[in-house]
Every structure is written in structure tokens, then in C-alpha cells.
Amino acid sequence: MAKYNYQWTKVLVGACTVCAVLALFLLGLARMWCQSESDEEPSFTVDSEEISGTQSVPVIQFELWKKKKFARLPKTFWQSHLTGDAFWNKHQAVIDYHFNPLLSHHDGNIELDSPFYESLLPQSFSEVSGFVGTMQLPEMLQDFVSSMHRRDYSTLIQPNGLCGAGATDEKEAPLLLLAIKSTDLNFENRQAIRETWGQAGWVSGQNSKRKGSGGYVRRIFLMASNGQPPSSELLAESTLYGDILQWDFKDTFFNLSLKDVLLWKWFSRYCSRTRFVFKGDDDVFVNTVKMITYLRDQLQRPQAEKRMKTFMVGYVIGGTSPIRDDSSKYFIPDNFYTGVYPAYPCGGGFLYSGVLAKRLYQVSKRVHLFPIDDAYIGMCMIRLNIFPIHHPAFLIYGFPGKDEEAQCSYHTMLMIHKRSPSEMPDLWAHLRKTEEECWDAPLRNVYIAQHL
Structure with a gap:
């Protein structure tokens, strides 16, 4: 019986080791992708300062990262787990998906002048099909939505x-x-x-x-x-x-x-x-x-x-x-x-x-x-x-x-x-x-x- 338990223990340890290695590998890929998106510039945070005791004026308080390079992107304000079913957020999530190398079929290094870009904006509307018809929006916003994907104006x-x-x-x-x-x-x-x-x-x-x-x-x-x-x-x-x-x-x-x-x-x-x-x-x-x-x-x-x-x-x-x-x-x-x-x-x-x-x-x-x-x-x-x-x-x-x-x-x-x-x-x-x-x-x- 002890021998039987020992063999199963070896199997479980081996499986956990493989999972841990795979997780580290994926984490490394994610960090590499984020670093390729980052600039070697100061990080800025937003705060507000009281001026003359009457008006709150926003100012930028700035501090340098300790390292010359940093791999973290700021959390996107439209992440799907924060945004629910909002129209703009859902459509932007389709675009963001194509630039996530862990989810999409490419490595995220598409040249910005590639024809691939030209199809992404209208593509997001087809992938979130039927959503517009069930949504109540003010008339001006409905008008905006009808041409939101267009950039090709003469x-x-x-x-x-x-x-x-x-x-x-x-x-x-x-x-x-x-x-x-x-x-x-x-x-x-x-x-x-x-x-x-x-x-x-x-x-x-x-x-x-x-x-x-x-x-x-x-x-x-x-x-x-x-x-x-x-x-x-x-x-x-x-x-x-x-x-x-x-x-x-x-x-x-x-x-x-x-x-x-x-x-x-x-x-x-x-x-x-x-x-x-x-x-x-x-x-x-x-x-x-x-x-x-x-x-x-x-x-x-x-x-x-x-x-x-x-x-x-x-x-x-x-x-x-x-x-x-x-x-x-x-x-x-x-x-x-x-x-x-x-x-x-x-x-x-x-x-x-x-x-x-x-x-x-x-x-x-x-x-x-x-x-x-x-x-x-x-x-x-x-x-x-x-x-x-x-x-x-x-x-x-x-x-x-x-x-x-x-x-x-x-x-x-x-x-x-x-x-x-x-x-x-x-x-x-x-x-x-x-x-x-x-x-x-x-x-x-x-x-x-x-x-x-």
C-alpha cells in the first residue's frame, strides 16, 4: 500500500511541476509583450491641488520608476471584467483581443500600417452582432454609433x-x-x-x-x-x-x-x-x-x-x-x-x-x-x-x-x-x-x- 501511494505521489508531483513550468512560461510571454508596448519614460499619476482655497485644479505629480525600463502597462480602463455590457467597451474588447498574444493567433507585433488594421474596426461590429438593436441610446449617440467605425472621409x-x-x-x-x-x-x-x-x-x-x-x-x-x-x-x-x-x-x-x-x-x-x-x-x-x-x-x-x-x-x-x-x-x-x-x-x-x-x-x-x-x-x-x-x-x-x-x-x-x-x-x-x-x-x- 505504501508503495502504491508513493507512485501516485510521484505522478502528482510531476504533473504539478509541468503546470508550474507552463504557468511561468505564459507569465514570461505576457511580461515580454507588455514591455514591448511600454516607453522608457517617467510614470505620471494624477492628483488635484487646492489653488487659492476656491478651485480644485488637477496637476500631475510625477515620479520616475527605479529602473530604466518597466514592463507593466497601466490597467486598461475598458477591461471586460470591469465593464459589463456597455456598447463601446464590448467593441473595444474585440480590438484588444487581437493584440493579446496569449489569446489571439499572432504575436502582437503587427506593423501599424498593415492592412490588418483597416479591417479591425468594422470587424468588431460584426463580432458583437445584434447588440445595437437591443440598446436604447439618445438620438445623437445613435447617429454617432452608425458611423463610429469609419475613418475614410474625403x-x-x-x-x-x-x-x-x-x-x-x-x-x-x-x-x-x-x-x-x-x-x-x-x-x-x-x-x-x-x-x-x-x-x-x-x-x-x-x-x-x-x-x-x-x-x-x-x-x-x-x-x-x-x-x-x-x-x-x-x-x-x-x-x-x-x-x-x-x-x-x-x-x-x-x-x-x-x-x-x-x-x-x-x-x-x-x-x-x-x-x-x-x-x-x-x-x-x-x-x-x-x-x-x-x-x-x-x-x-x-x-x-x-x-x-x-x-x-x-x-x-x-x-x-x-x-x-x-x-x-x-x-x-x-x-x-x-x-x-x-x-x-x-x-x-x-x-x-x-x-x-x-x-x-x-x-x-x-x-x-x-x-x-x-x-x-x-x-x-x-x-x-x-x-x-x-x-x-x-x-x-x-x-x-x-x-x-x-x-x-x-x-x-x-x-x-x-x-x-x-x-x-x-x-x-x-x-x-x-x-x-x-x-x-x-x-x-x-x-x-x-x-x-
């Missing part, structure tokens, strides 16, 4: 220059592309931008006597068509200024994320030499001189070229949940999406590098469009395992308290939201008038700005 109006309106005699690559979201009816906004902070061509930096303090600026307005041919007024405007880029899709709030994707695609083709992109709304005011100086300073920092792979800065919000109030234009019902939003820059206006723009275009091929464009930026960023950086000089909600009353207040910011076309000329004239007096005014919260 271009109705192209800008005159290869990379937007700018100087014809550029002696170096453009430093900055101003990419402004607009609509057909907002001519006054576009004209105010053209005549003030959005002037294309050479822009001197804050210290114009310092070599390399300025840069060439290009300008473009991003528009859609609402299913109609371009109006005669818009065609005349395009002929005169050469800064309109219009696509053939509906110009709705939920399609703003589509503008981002098509901008990245267009930028990758026509603007590959441009160093930075400022993407903003047509109701923002930008201190272009200060922005040019700030960007030049970024290029002078140690390991600047490496940092450009991940550079995105703006007013960052992190860890927020979708708005469930159906009276809000940001309303997202829980049967469409569950989970939290990753850290994202507020869409009023933010900066990112040209290198990152091309990376965002590639990764967007594996992330379904989302009806809130700010959140979609965060989704694509986290898929690259990077986070946008908060900078207090991006004033999405205006100056706090009485800060705006200071003589040099507009010299301490990079961008401010919600300024009308009638206000922009006065603000621009004020910047020019006080330029000498405020030449050394630092950006808001200079300590944070210097340590990003």
Missing part, C-alpha cells in the same frame, strides 16, 4: 500650403502648426484669429535678440461639411487665406474626435517636419510670442529629442467619470460606456509634439472613436503608456480671483479659453503695448513649469 477643401498657411520663404522647418477647430458659421472667430495671435509666418520669441528664439508658424482651420458641398463663402475664404481643411462628414459635437484622427492622418502626410502642434477651439486666445519661447526652451532641454516622443502639455484632468446627466451635452449613458476616463488635456487648447502626433495617428487605429474628444485623446495616450502634463499657464476656466487685473497677467499665460472675436484685437494690442514692461514676466506657477 477631403473637400485643402489648404494652399502643404502644411497649412504660412510663409513661402521658410528657411527652416516650421516650429508650430496652429490647428484650430471651427465651423462654417464662425467666420468672425477665424478672422479675429488671423489678425491677432494666429498670424502665420515668422514669429519672434520673447527674447528676439537671442539666436534661435523665434520660429515659423503655420495655421489651419479644421472643418466638416454637414453633408453639403462647401458654401461659396467658404470657398472664397479658402481662396483668399488658404488655411481651410474641410472633410466630408457631419460637423457635430460628437464628431470632434474624428477631426483629431483625420488631423493626425493629414499631419503625418503633409507636416512631417513640423515640430509642434497647438490644437484649440476658435474661441481661445493665445500668447503666441510666449508659446514660441516656451517651445524653443523645450528643445534646449536635455534629451529633448527623446522627450518629444511623449510631449503633450495643457490643462490636464484625470480620474473623472462620464457625465450621466442627460441634460448635459457631455452625457454618456452607462449602457454605452462604463469605467473612468484616463487623464486628458482639456480640448479648449493644448500642445503636443509633431512626433507624438504621428504616434497618435498610428495608435488611433486600435482605439474606437469616442464621442467626447478630450477623453478620446486620453484613451489614445494611455494606449501609448504615456500621460499629458498639466501646465497652469493653460487657463481653461479663466484667471482665478483678481489675477487678470494685474498689468502683466496676459504675459504669464500661454492660452486662455472663452474670448470673443471682439475681445481678441484688444487683448493682442494690450500684449504689444506692455511687451517691454512685462518682458521678464514668468509663466504662471513657474516652479511647476520648470520641473515638467
Whole structure:
């Protein structure tokens, strides 16, 4: 009997050993896959800080991993075990499956320009068949869902220059592309931008006597068509200024994320030499001189070229949940999406590098469009395992308290939201008038700005 038990013990030990080896092997594969997806960059976490005791402003607290490389990807906010039967989550899970080497039939190293990508988005709709018909969604969201998988929209109006309106005699690559979201009816906004902070061509930096303090600026307005041919007024405007880029899709709030994707695609083709992109709304005011100086300073920092792979800065919000109030234009019902939003820059206006723009275009091929464009930026960023950086000089909600009353207040910011076309000329004239007096005014919260 003892001999019989001993033999069975040997069998069980052998079987357990095989299982343990197999488990370690699979774990090793998973770690290798995750490491191939990771960037050798700092890890950032989102927190909030009380400013002036009245406003909770999100900031990024950052800390380096102890090792130069790290294998862990942040947990995806749309993992199936967290999301239930939400429409967007289920469809994204189909895409994610194809990039899991332990579940799918390939090793996860598919080239991003492979035809395989072109079929994935519509494929997810066929694999989650019948789900849409049983789901109750608001009309605008239903309209979004009907074309959520499409990216193949034709271009109705192209800008005159290869990379937007700018100087014809550029002696170096453009430093900055101003990419402004607009609509057909907002001519006054576009004209105010053209005549003030959005002037294309050479822009001197804050210290114009310092070599390399300025840069060439290009300008473009991003528009859609609402299913109609371009109006005669818009065609005349395009002929005169050469800064309109219009696509053939509906110009709705939920399609703003589509503008981002098509901008990245267009930028990758026509603007590959441009160093930075400022993407903003047509109701923002930008201190272009200060922005040019700030960007030049970024290029002078140690390991600047490496940092450009991940550079995105703006007013960052992190860890927020979708708005469930159906009276809000940001309303997202829980049967469409569950989970939290990753850290994202507020869409009023933010900066990112040209290198990152091309990376965002590639990764967007594996992330379904989302009806809130700010959140979609965060989704694509986290898929690259990077986070946008908060900078207090991006004033999405205006100056706090009485800060705006200071003589040099507009010299301490990079961008401010919600300024009308009638206000922009006065603000621009004020910047020019006080330029000498405020030449050394630092950006808001200079300590944070210097340590990003």
C-alpha cells in the first residue's frame, strides 16, 4: 500500500511541476509583450491641488520608476471584467483581443500600417452582432454609433500650403502648426484669429535678440461639411487665406474626435517636419510670442529629442467619470460606456509634439472613436503608456480671483479659453503695448513649469 501511494505521489508531483513550468512560461510571454508596448519614460499619476482655497485644479505629480525600463502597462480602463455590457467597451474588447498574444493567433507585433488594421474596426461590429438593436441610446449617440467605425472621409477643401498657411520663404522647418477647430458659421472667430495671435509666418520669441528664439508658424482651420458641398463663402475664404481643411462628414459635437484622427492622418502626410502642434477651439486666445519661447526652451532641454516622443502639455484632468446627466451635452449613458476616463488635456487648447502626433495617428487605429474628444485623446495616450502634463499657464476656466487685473497677467499665460472675436484685437494690442514692461514676466506657477 505504501508503495502504491508513493507512485501516485510521484505522478502528482510531476504533473504539478509541468503546470508550474507552463504557468511561468505564459507569465514570461505576457511580461515580454507588455514591455514591448511600454516607453522608457517617467510614470505620471494624477492628483488635484487646492489653488487659492476656491478651485480644485488637477496637476500631475510625477515620479520616475527605479529602473530604466518597466514592463507593466497601466490597467486598461475598458477591461471586460470591469465593464459589463456597455456598447463601446464590448467593441473595444474585440480590438484588444487581437493584440493579446496569449489569446489571439499572432504575436502582437503587427506593423501599424498593415492592412490588418483597416479591417479591425468594422470587424468588431460584426463580432458583437445584434447588440445595437437591443440598446436604447439618445438620438445623437445613435447617429454617432452608425458611423463610429469609419475613418475614410474625403477631403473637400485643402489648404494652399502643404502644411497649412504660412510663409513661402521658410528657411527652416516650421516650429508650430496652429490647428484650430471651427465651423462654417464662425467666420468672425477665424478672422479675429488671423489678425491677432494666429498670424502665420515668422514669429519672434520673447527674447528676439537671442539666436534661435523665434520660429515659423503655420495655421489651419479644421472643418466638416454637414453633408453639403462647401458654401461659396467658404470657398472664397479658402481662396483668399488658404488655411481651410474641410472633410466630408457631419460637423457635430460628437464628431470632434474624428477631426483629431483625420488631423493626425493629414499631419503625418503633409507636416512631417513640423515640430509642434497647438490644437484649440476658435474661441481661445493665445500668447503666441510666449508659446514660441516656451517651445524653443523645450528643445534646449536635455534629451529633448527623446522627450518629444511623449510631449503633450495643457490643462490636464484625470480620474473623472462620464457625465450621466442627460441634460448635459457631455452625457454618456452607462449602457454605452462604463469605467473612468484616463487623464486628458482639456480640448479648449493644448500642445503636443509633431512626433507624438504621428504616434497618435498610428495608435488611433486600435482605439474606437469616442464621442467626447478630450477623453478620446486620453484613451489614445494611455494606449501609448504615456500621460499629458498639466501646465497652469493653460487657463481653461479663466484667471482665478483678481489675477487678470494685474498689468502683466496676459504675459504669464500661454492660452486662455472663452474670448470673443471682439475681445481678441484688444487683448493682442494690450500684449504689444506692455511687451517691454512685462518682458521678464514668468509663466504662471513657474516652479511647476520648470520641473515638467
